[in-house]
Amino acid sequence: MSKYDQIYKELVENIIDNGVWDRDQTVRTKWADGSLAYTKSVISKQIVFDNTEVPILTTKKVAWKTAIHELLWFYVHRTSDVTYLREHNVKIWEEWTMSDDTIGKAYGYQLGKEIYTGEYETVRENGLLTYEPVVTNQVHNLIEELKKNPASRRHIISLWNIDDLHLMSLYPCVWHNQWLVKEGKLHLVVGIRSNDMALGNPFNVFQYYVLQRMIAQVTGYDVGTLTFNINDCHVYERHIEPLKEQLNRTPLNPPTLWINPEVKNFDDFTIDDFKLLDYVHHPSIKMEVAI
Template sequence: MASSQQTTDSLTAVHPEQQYLDLMRHIWRHGSERVDRTGIGTRSVFGATLRFDLSGGAMPLLTTKRVYWKTATRELLWFLTGDTNIRALVLQGVGIWNEWPHAKYVRETGDEITLDDFVQRIADNEEFAARWGDLGPVYGKQWVDWPTYRYRKDGAYEPGPGINQVAEVVESLQSNPGSRRHIIEGWNVAELDRMALPPCHKTYQFHVADGKLNALLYQRSCDVALGLPFNLWSAALLARMLAQQVDLEPGELVWMGGDTHLYLNHVHLIEEQLEREPRGHPRLELLRRPETIFDYRIEDFQVSDYTPHGAIKAPVAV
């Protein structure tokens, strides 16, 4: 009788992905239509929350369209190196940051080079990449090398040692798990004007309870159709990596959005995705425990039970 009841419960349980689809539907139907920075226009709501159970290897990997989780993983691993130049990503076939430096190059030089040709030059020419491929002090720089300045006796300031926030969180989770200060922050006000794009997924906080590591991500701005699927995967992956490093079980991922929006030129993606039903329950296995959180490689991650619907292409707003 118990097994029969469990089977019934599993069939009637709401798929975790449904909350993402409900959010998308709510924004599209009820969001405030606004003119945004990109000039494309959005429908937007302010303040949204999603929650995902990460126990048993579960991951918030969307199935109603294919999410290229290896691309998102390579980006996260790149953040953890502190690198801010797209060349390392380009050489791995990751193009999610290409539009910003390309737009800057065209704007500043007047050379109407195509995006594909620009990216090829980044790959082929280290000197060109050093000049035009850097994004400024974006995520990785703030995560592992937050700048500090020391006061000198002559009244000037000089650069001090950078702060590795990720390493400090690992240490604090191990030495003081009950702390309320397990935080990684990307919003460095003094350097926002030097960034290709100020951090959208800006604040991560971690919480230990009952032998489990819970994670919270706050995004100031969220493109629900294109950005959020990557953000959910990356935040959950970071939580899984941290949990492994500090000998805790994965708990819950809480996602919170500030300006949570859909772009008006994504209508075909939105309508098609909302017609689809979630299928399967993707799981992630960490195949190796590296010495530190900075030593993971792409081959350390294995996803199972992922049979998504097809990808849906849509333009990125720059």
């Protein structure tokens, strides 16, 4: 029986039974028909996985390839241009795509944005020597620092750039993550400001498990724990009945994730380097997306 299914069931039932409504407020999110999309929430919940099994729900089908495509788009391609998604028939960002075919300066843009290391390199051009600042990006910097300085408690990726928020079509929900190396194991802590339990959480949990495996593989560490700190943990009003149906299903055994062990360079990962073996699940449950 899947451990994640049990963790998920307890958390969602807690929200449905004990959560607080936001019906007294004018909320931002709406349904396709224009109605306000109200939620029931609990504040500040933590879920921890020991990573002895793949954390993917079995009480419904999770589109795992779509989840990995989104992850690759963010962390490997490091762009907010939706071309990669469209090439792979992934439509989950269409509602937030702007007229320039991007989601603005969000997610992948922040990961690919040049950052300065504070170091300089000597460049010889036309017989002249100059000193040029060394630039990198958040992903490459994380990998390099994990290799060079594993004891650091500063291995952090931030997607929340306050200067660029007004240029994002959607503010990041998963807004930062921190990596810690202890006794040769790579632990990951993920911070989420707002988590839609019906549609967002199943994707996020599986994606960051995959990312943790990828980073561990290219840095040479074993995989440690995976922790999610969720600030506003909620279910949408129109998701409650479908979720009740899902939670009444009997969890099944978790699958196995195969990642191509030949990949040593993070940027070389493609969708073909992942296989989810023996993924047995209950049918999908249709749930409307709040925009």
